[in-house]
Amino acid sequence: MIGDLFTASVLIGIAGSGIRLATPYLYAALGETFGQRSGVFNLGVEGVMLMGAFSAYWATYESGNNLLIGILVALFVGVLMGLLTAFINVTLKAEQGISGIGIFMFGLGLSELLYQIAFKGERIPIKAFSRINIPLLSDIPVVGEIFFRQNLLVYVAFALVPVAWFVINRTTFGLKIRAVGQNPEAADAMGINVTRIRYATVTLGGMLAAVAGASLSIAQLNVFQQNMTAGQGFIAVALVYFGSWRPFGVMAGALLFSTVNALQLWVRTRGIDIPAEYASMAPYLLTILALVFASRRVDQPAALGKVFERGG
Numbered sequence: 001m002i003g004d005l006f007t008a009s010v011l012i013g014i015a016g017s018g019i020r021l022a023t024p025y026l027y028a029a030l031g032e033t034f035g036q037r038s039g040v041f042n043l044g045v046e047g048v049m050l051m052g053a054f055s056a057y058w059a060t061y062e063s064g065n066n067l068l069i070g071i072l073v074a075l076f077v078g079v080l081m082g083l084l085t086a087f088i089n090v091t092l093k094a095e096q097g098i099s100g101i102g103i104f105m106f107g108l109g110l111s112e113l114l115y116q117i118a119f120k121g122e123r124i125p126i127k128a129f130s131r132i133n134i135p136l137l138s139d140i141p142v143v144g145e146i147f148f149r150q151n152l153l154v155y156v157a158f159a160l161v162p163v164a165w166f167v168i169n170r171t172t173f174g175l176k177i178r179a180v181g182q183n184p185e186a187a188d189a190m191g192i193n194v195t196r197i198r199y200a201t202v203t204l205g206g207m208l209a210a211v212a213g214a215s216l217s218i219a220q221l222n223v224f225q226q227n228m229t230a231g232q233g234f235i236a237v238a239l240v241y242f243g244s245w246r247p248f249g250v251m252a253g254a255l256l257f258s259t260v261n262a263l264q265l266w267v268r269t270r271g272i273d274i275p276a277e278y279a280s281m282a283p284y285l286l287t288i289l290a291l292v293f294a295s296r297r298v299d300q301p302a303a304l305g306k307v308f309e310r311g312g
Helices: 002-006 008-037 043-063 067-091 096-120 144-149 154-170 172-182 184-189 194-220 232-244 245-270 276-294
Strands: 132-133 149-150
Touching: 002 194, 008 043, 008 067, 008 144, 008 154, 008 172, 008 232, 008 245, 043 067, 043 096, 043 194, 043 232, 067 096, 067 194, 144 149, 149 154, 154 172, 154 194, 154 245, 172 184, 172 194, 184 194, 194 232, 232 245, 232 276, 245 276
Parallel strands: none
Antiparallel strands: 132 149
């Protein structure tokens, strides 16, 4: 019965799940925010997430369930994927929408190939990040159960939001990012190295996207499987538009999407009389609505998606 959704325990469970499920969205969307604020549009986030998910899973398994090694390997893979993306978009000046699709397909195919080679397609559960109860805070009724009984990657993801805001709005590096994203020619005339800034932001985005994938394989699902991100990378790109290229706006969007996702999972697991297909479509319908809403805004970085030609 649909009335089962409105009990206190279920609503608290949905809210807690929404916080946990926001983690991959947050990492990927915050990384994409840095890239887009510098003028580089990366539609290949999904592919980078898949490579991060596989590499973290593989490294954790091979190291005897050492989660730190899993994260470090995912970060390294994220750096490589970020540099590849920057080389294609910044140095080769490729059309960024098309190159993003190529990077997604590359990540999708390579992660599946490596998985077949390493595990023969067998799904082997591994140890994952366990829940950490924050002393005192986790004992607060309702609030403690929702916010302060999560795993380490959840806490780090939400801590990155104010850090990202501070870097973008209160540091010299952030000022350079915004200048390059608005008018790269003027920034270049002021002595800012446009290429270096864009390489830095896209590489940072690759690292965070890889951790987003790792949060799925070694913190939420404890396994790797083909295309396990299921479109979350594309939703993360949409969240950047939804949040108006601002970290706190991105966080609000991530929480909205993840709560809808948590709701549809609870609907399915509790056998409530709503067709599963309709429930599964809910997050994606919300993505479309968000993009329609975002398309009416005009405050995107002026040079987003445009290549920089010195003297051009």
